[in-house]
Amino acid sequence: MDVILLERVEKLGAIGDVVKVKDGFARNYLLPNKKALRANEANRKVFEANRARIEAENANRRGEAEVEAKSFKDASVTIIRQASNVGQLYGSVAVRDLVEALNDAGHKVAKSAIVLDKPIKAIGVYDVKVALHPEVSVTVKVNVARSPEEAEMQASGVDVMAQVFEEGRDTGGFLEKFDPNAEPGATAEARDEGEEPAQG
16 A cells, blocks of 8 residues: 655655555554555545645644653663573563553653564663653663562663573572582471471
8 A cells, every 4th residue: 555654654654755664553543543545536635735734733742742851861660570490481571561660750652652572571771662652762760679679770780680690699588508418309498497307
């Protein structure tokens, strides 16, 4: 389907460009979100008649987005989640979680503004793109950790998971003490209490 773009669309074109897109993309995304018009004679005339207004409105919105982008300078959010010993999250951090965290930090953003290719499934520090306008985007640091202390370590550049495995030490009580004399399956705590392992 040929469409006339009403705003800049990444990887497609700028305002007023006539581009060919898949029918589904046009019907499910571009047309309902008023990002494009079907490219027919009537719509071309309507677009040309309103081109100056459309471009002026876009320039206005871009200006507002550029001002808002300044408030995102060095923006970062911390999300505390439970995770396994190897840093895999139980569940994942999705767009909804990022919107909540940014709103809590005083940045009002729409779900549609967050560009997250796939959900975050492990602890670490991630750069997430926030598109405030088709031509203005900012990057927010998202620090996903199991505790505020771990988040601080990650923020200062420490690779928490690498440290756990290299030094064999725990960053916050997440790894069990290892007792070489314990029966398979017995925890170190059980041995500490003086319980004898079952004799087999």
